[in-house]
Amino acid sequence: MIFEGGSFVKGVVLGGAFCMLVTLLGHIKLGHGTKAHHHEHHHIQAPNKEDVLNLSEGERMELSKSIRVYCIILVKPKDLGHWAAVRETWSKHCDKVEFYSSENVKVFDSVALNTNDMWAMMRKAYKITYERYKDEFNWFFLAYPTTFAIIENLKYFLLKKDPSQPFYIGHTVKSGDLEYVHGAGGIVLSIESLRRLSRVLEDSDKCPEQGGMIWKLPEDKQLAICLKYTGVFAENAEDSEGKDVFNTKSVSALIKEAMSTHPQQVVDGCCSDMAITFSGLAPNQMHVMMYGVYRLRPYGHTYNDALVFLPPAGSDND
């Protein structure tokens, strides 16, 4: 009896282990980094300066006004320091910004999502956003409170892109077959993508609330999977020199890297002149960034930008 039971148990164990192995392998990233799969990447570029200059004054005005960005910042009470900094600094440049919090916090206004799980928070935030704002905005920017964003550069980047097309833009990462926008760098969705997303969120087969088979996938990957089902693919945003404009690291971190990879060209090599985001900043660093980006000016240099994107009327920052 025991002998027979022994083989049965062995069989079960072996079978179970084999099954786990197969599923595990299915999850593991094949290959390292993105260089090997470079040709499969989707890249999307900033507009050409000439294209913009060729527009008439009237067309430029129209364009400046027509791009409206709604910002979603996903926060939790533990992020209060960063939340305060974002609130006081760059988020004032969004046409509208709302802080979607896991729970209500006395100090600041927020939209309470009543869940701590990042994917659940993201789902709810996008759902609420679509319901409330689908007719008011054409672009939706989601960020974490450790991210610093330059909304004017975002608007410039989106200038000639048609929001009725399904755009899903940011700093992309390849994970096996899946290319997704890394949350830390900020996630941009056009209204069309948001529309498709809000539908697929109802589909519990394709886009379940508990994502992932064995263990949970991070929310930015989940988002990519759901969007993929609707035919929306992630695109990596770059400037005219091919530099990333959404960054998942801070300026200091990028400079450190530049110092080791190309020490002769640190500042030029590190980052795009029209960078849109940096991530991993401490609250104080956001204030320093605001000073550096919006206030400090070298006398005698003028920046003849073809367009002006002003922060909303009445916002009392820079």
Next chain:
Amino acid sequence: MGWASGWPMDMVVPIMANDCGGPHRGHQGWSPHCGQQIGVVPTVANNCGGPHHGDEAGVARALFQRVRVLCWVMTGPTTLETKARHVRATWARHCNVAIFMSSQPAPTFPAVGLPVGEGRHQLYWKTIRAFQYIHQHHLEEADWFLKADDDTFLVVANLRWLLAPYPPESPLYFGKRFKPFVGQGYMSGGAGYVLSKEALKRLVAALATGSCGHSSPVEDLALGQCLEKVGVGAGDSRDTGGRETFHPFPPETHLTHKFSPNFWYRSYCYYPVVEVRSVCVSSPPRPGPLSLHPDGP
């Protein structure tokens, strides 16, 4: 004193397209120091206050020609490659002339080896020797002579804006003005300070005659005392909005930190300390230090 009226503001040199006209063109380099021939000019790839990707720098270029600034950076053998190197790669390129002053010669950097030791107690000696060296070898190359540390960050274009209305023939110097110890105040060493050509001449002359000496190792204070003695005026470097332009602390501190009521800084500042959270809009000159960490621009 007359300097307010004497400076011909309309004397703008017409700038040709890419002609920086900086002193590095055809310049021979320094005269041999300690027997070493240094063929390379101390300025590294001079940027002429130059334009970046599409910004218009015509005015900055004009000022580059008209308000010539020699920057000397106080450094040492141990911080040459960790700190001074980043100064060299960044803002020093915007000076008309940039010279790195160390206690040992480093011809490939390039840095001058002054005949001094290292350490806080040697700071004033280093300063004296540096100014003497510059007076001897580079007097005609600039109108203004700035001292900075190797952890100072300077926006040179804004410095030129500050200095433009003053003739270099006036005995004048600018910096972060402190009030104690010296009647007219003195300039903080850490925040950087800049002397007019006349101020430099008077300083060097006083050192030669013994009228100023190595009175103390506290560089900024001793210098301030000497300059007051020889009739060099302590200028007001605040911008048109009354805001300070020379900063002795890193930007993060100035932008976010609340100084306690007893903090020494409050009693040292010559002008009232104004703490405003969001200071609006561009007020041009903002030379001043940023702690340069190895990862910082």
